[in-house]
Amino acid sequence: MAQIGAVLARIEAGDAPPEHLKRMVLSLDMAENFRAFGSLCGRECQVLKFHHDIEGADMFPRIEAAGGGMFREIVAKLKAEHEVVHELIVRLDRAADALAKDPSETNFAEAAKTFRKLEEVVRSHFGYEETELAEAIGYYLGSI
Numbered sequence: 100m101a102q103i104g105a106v107l108a109r110i111e112a113g114d115a116p117p118e119h120l121k122r123m124v125l126s127l128d129m130a131e132n133f134r135a136f137g138s139l140c141g142r143e144c145q146v147l148k149f150h151h152d153i154e155g156a157d158m159f160p161r162i163e164a165a166g167g168g169m170f171r172e173i174v175a176k177l178k179a180e181h182e183v184v185h186e187l188i189v190r191l192d193r194a195a196d197a198l199a200k201d202p203s204e205t206n207f208a209e210a211a212k213t214f215r216k217l218e219e220v221v222r223s224h225f226g227y228e229e230t231e232l233a234e235a236i237g238y239y240l241g242s243i
Contacts, residue, residue, distance in 0.1 A: 104218060107211045147188065147221070151181045158240060162232065165239035173231045180224045187217040 109115050159174045194210040 103214060107214060110207060111211065147184055151184070155181065158236065162235050162239050166235060170232070170235055177224070177228055177232075180220065180227075183220055184217070184224065187213065187220060191217055 106115075155178065159178065162170050163174050191210070191213045194206070194213045198206040198210045
């Protein structure tokens, strides 16, 4: 995410035109590694979905059961945030498609705004999760 943010910052600073976003993103080292797995946004979505699926199907239910309900509100908040992350990924995918079809400043601004919101939510989510559940994960789940 940091690499994509840096690319967006260059365009926002006027160091590169919006129509070069696709070429610039595809030239990132990270993109080279993910070409076999599909688009960069698609791969990011897969990673986040995998993370959320593991938590929703295994970690969260186990923590809720083992903690006697004391983590119920925390887990509920994290599950709700998963829905927000998913919606932002869908919006980013749409914005990226619109930008690829029409590399206008308006479409770039929308893609950049959506990416920044996704980045903010994901960082906040992981920070909250680590702060609130780090000890619970170690105590109730042991080594995963």
